[in-house]
Amino acid sequence: MEAKYHGNKPCHIVFCILTIFPLFKGLGSYTVNSAYGDTIIMPCRLDVPQNLMFGKWKYEKPDGSPVFIAFRSSTKKSVQFDDVPEYKDRLSLSENYTLSVSNARISDERRFVCMLVTEDNVFEAPTVVKVFISESQPFLIRKPLFLEEPCTHALSDCQSLLPPPSSKIQYFINNSLISKKINAVIIIFTKQMDPVTQLYTMTSSLEYKTTKADIQVPFTCSVTYYGPTGQKTVHSEQAVFDIYYPTEQVTIQVLPPKTAIKEGDNITLKCLGNGNPPPEEFLFYLPGQLEGIRSSNTYTLTDVRRNATGDYKCSLIDKKSMIASTAITVHYLDLSLNPSGEVTKQIGDTLPVSCTISASRNATVVWIKDNIRLRSSPSFSSLHYQDAGNYVCETALQEVEGLKKRESLTLIVEGKPQIKMTKKTDPSGLSKTIICHVEGFPKPAIQWTITGSGSVINQTEESPYINGRYYSKIIISPEENVTLTCTAENQLERTVNSLNVSAISIPEHDEADDISDENREKVNDQAKLIVGIVVGLLLAALVAGVVYWLYMKKSK
Known part of the structure; x- marks a missing residue:
């Protein structure tokens, strides 16, 4: 060694x-x-x-x-x-x-x-x-764009990079765990180690039987592994899938949605199928038509009339038995005023007026004269000047917004001038007031004429012209008996009336309602009648007194 x-x-x-x-x-x-x-x-x-x-x-x-x-x-x-x-x-x-x-x-x-x-x-x-591994977030791969119901599809693969020992991968739909025990679920796990890093690429493949309930439902997978602080679970980002399924029901709508449709409206029929993706074309059937009109999911009718009332239908193009219908009522309102426009009548004439209503349902009728609502419809058996004015007959369907009609009548009541003259002596006895009352239409013009001597204290004064009537007033101080003449003239006739006025030194009774000498004679006759009645009463009282005296005398 x-x-x-x-x-x-x-x-x-x-x-x-x-x-x-x-x-x-x-x-x-x-x-x-x-x-x-x-x-x-x-x-x-x-x-x-x-x-x-x-x-x-x-x-x-x-x-x-x-x-x-x-x-x-x-x-x-x-x-x-x-x-x-x-x-x-x-x-x-x-x-x-x-x-x-x-x-x-x-x-x-x-x-x-x-x-x-x-x-x-x-x-x-x-x-x-x-x-x-400090953080190992799984991710979804091979995500399909759409699925068909009720088929079993390879939904997605969940992949994560993990250290040994192998950790578990789970799937969730709408935050609920997908269990292997469900017949519609097949989960296959695979793993592959990188020889350099010795990390495992864990892949879990899911086959899932989709239903309508899964459309646009969030789908995730999770990986559970051990980290420095213990067991840890991390979820992938959410994914959603479009589920394709056939149309099972067709519905029809009327746009814009209204409580009632009236003549002149534009309406759009919209047909919908509950499949995914929804059908893009339909057949539309108008009232009384057997052949459908091919269109997109909408069909528009413009400026509808009352004859458009009826049942409207739509169906699938390739399955005409799948059909939907809706009933449409086009409301209408007609008004006829007779007479209408500008009408000229003479005072005392008779004028029948009628306002006739025709509507798709009960309508309310209102009469208005000169912007004031009347309690009842006008009836003219004998026209007066106050009957003249602008009349409006107005009707509406309360249930149908914007459906109302109105017609107008402008009534003109004409009459020849009528004159009535009155006089009144001032309490001081120095002046007298003469009034000329005139009635007529068009408005008569008044002109005064004085015959005799005397000073005019006040020039003529006129009242407002109301309901075909007005008056002209003049104040004079006559030095001798004079005659005042009132002339009223309009386009129909010229009327003249005169009144005798005594001098201010001669006492006389004021006459409140003298129009002519004939009227004066009527006043004298009435005075004689009153005197006769008073004399008769006195004679009756005298006779009664004599009878009572004789009765008392005989009784004694």
Whole structure:
């Protein structure tokens, strides 16, 4: 056996002790956990003796034979590393004999021993190294774009890079574990080791029988392995699958959705199939038509009329028995006002007015005159000036938004001017007020004429023209008896009336309602009648008194 020299001293005795004799002083095993790719740090865990010659590190093969990897002299402070290919350029040894191994590998999982050697003894401290994967997230590969129901498909492969011993891979759908016990599930595991890293590529293949319930449901896989802190489970990113299945039902919709459809609306029929992917074309059947119209999933009708009311249907192109229908009612509202527009009538005429409604359902009717709602429909058996105005007959269907109609009648009531004159003496007796009341349409123009002498205290004053009536007032101070003439004229006729007014020095009674001399005679006749009635009452009282006197006398 060849002796090895470390420094200037032969070490053949020590070498023999290290390689031949198993008797030495040492400590129990110590475990160092390290993450894959990190630096493994192994303290020597021995007190350095006073007479230390050198320190060495070795590791043990599976059969127990040693492999020396590092040497450090206590005298020369030099470090040497043995020619071990797997640890080339990966080792460092500190002054306190702490061994560091960079870029930790799975193959570094073994038993290392620190040896401190004196001239008469060898001290050993073993260290067991464990290398773990710090984070190994699985990922899904070979993901199909879509699946068909109810077939069994190779859903996906779940792959992860793991250290030995083999860890387990599981599958989840909608966060629920897929069990092998389900008949629709087949899970196959494979593993392959990288000879350099000694890491295993674990692959789990899943075959799964899909259903409609799985459409757009999140799918994941998980890997469970042991790390430095114990058992760990990591999930892959989620994946979703499109499940293809045939159409089993057809539905039809009316767009835009409305509570009621009215004439003039545009409506769109939309046909839908519950398959995935949904059908893109359909046959549309209009009311009374046996042949369908081929179209995309929508069919539009514009400016519909009341005759569009009926049943509308749609079906699949390749399966016409799969059909859906909907009933559409097109609401309508007609209004007829007779007469309408501008109508001119004479005062006292009769004018029948009718507002006729025709609608798809009961409609409300409202009459409005000059923006004021009437309690009932207008009826004109004898027209008056106040009947003139703008009339509107308005109707609406309350259930159908926007369906309302209205017609208008502008009524003009014409009449020849009618005059009534009145007079009144001022309490001071210095002036008299003469009023000319005029009624007629179009509005008559009033003109005053005075015959006789007297001063006009106040020029004519007119009232507002309301319902075909207004008056003109004049105040005079007559010095002698005068005659006032009121002339009213419109497009229909010219009317004249006069009133005699006595001088202010001659006392006279005011006449509140004199129109002409004929009216004055009527007033005198009424006065005579009143006097006759009073005289008759007095005579009756006298006769009654005489009869009572005779009765009393006879009784005595």
